[in-house]
């Protein structure tokens with residue numbers, strides 16, 4: 170294969186992906202460039218592909234700057250950082266990494282439910298700080314049997330439902346339309362879903378329609394005993410509203426893997442023990458990140474050898 174220029178818009182965070190790309194392509198690492206505009210200008214005629222991630226994609230401005238761009242291969246399932254309409258308009262192909270990460274993200278959602286209700290992080294801190302020697306730890310809340318409401322019943326939402334069922338949790342969901350072949354209870358609005366579950370999980374894609382899908386009204390419907398879990402994207406939640414609700418005890422707790430302005434997390438949350446905060450690690454296992462990297466590279470190889478893409482979106 171001739172040497173093809175690939176622009177990596179995400180930080181070179183995963184050595185395996187880097188190695189695989191560098192073996193096959195001429196890699197331009199945008200995050201390492203001191204002057205990004207100048208960097209793009211000097212390489213724009215060589216760049217035929219972009220590799221991005223959940224946090225770093227390609228906006229309309231970047232796409233327009235690259236006259237030879239043919240494909241964007243994202244190391245993520247979420248494509249909210251890629252301007253999809255622009256890609257469609259210009260005939261640029263887009264791929265993501267679905268399926269291989271579903272288990273990890275669903276596992277983490279259940280982990281967050283357990284961590285919030287059973288106070289796993291706080292009780293760990295209790296032992297480490299020596300407080301156990303002075304007295305037993307307080308009682309927590311049972312997880313088994315809690316009703317779980319899922320926003321978005323796609324691949325990840327279904328995998329969460331399956332796991333929660335094993336904990337005898339009644340499952341309900343919200344999605345744009347009711348799913349025909351699903352036995353879980355459907356609510357046509359997120360407020361109704363929140364009012365009828367004890368744990369509300371966000372598992373949908375981030376789009377203009379789902380931005381702030383969890384707003385003040387939804388949070389109030391979930392209520393002071395309710396727990397909010399987010400393994401989707403930060404902007405799914407109106408974050409200041411969630412922070413106020415937690416501070417005012419209008420919301421029972423939260424397990425959050427994602428935030429509106431990562432890696433900045435509202436510091437008021439740091440002192441709340443009913444909140445568990447993770448640094449966007451839903452897919453961050455060695456096994457899954459490798460499988461995602463293989464898909465990123467596989468899609469590029471398929472495209473540049475005129476074969477069908479492995480996981481096309483556009």
Ligand SMILES: O=CC(=O)O
Pocket residue numbers: 223244245246247248270451452
């Ligand atoms: O955030 C991770 C992903 O979209 O894969």
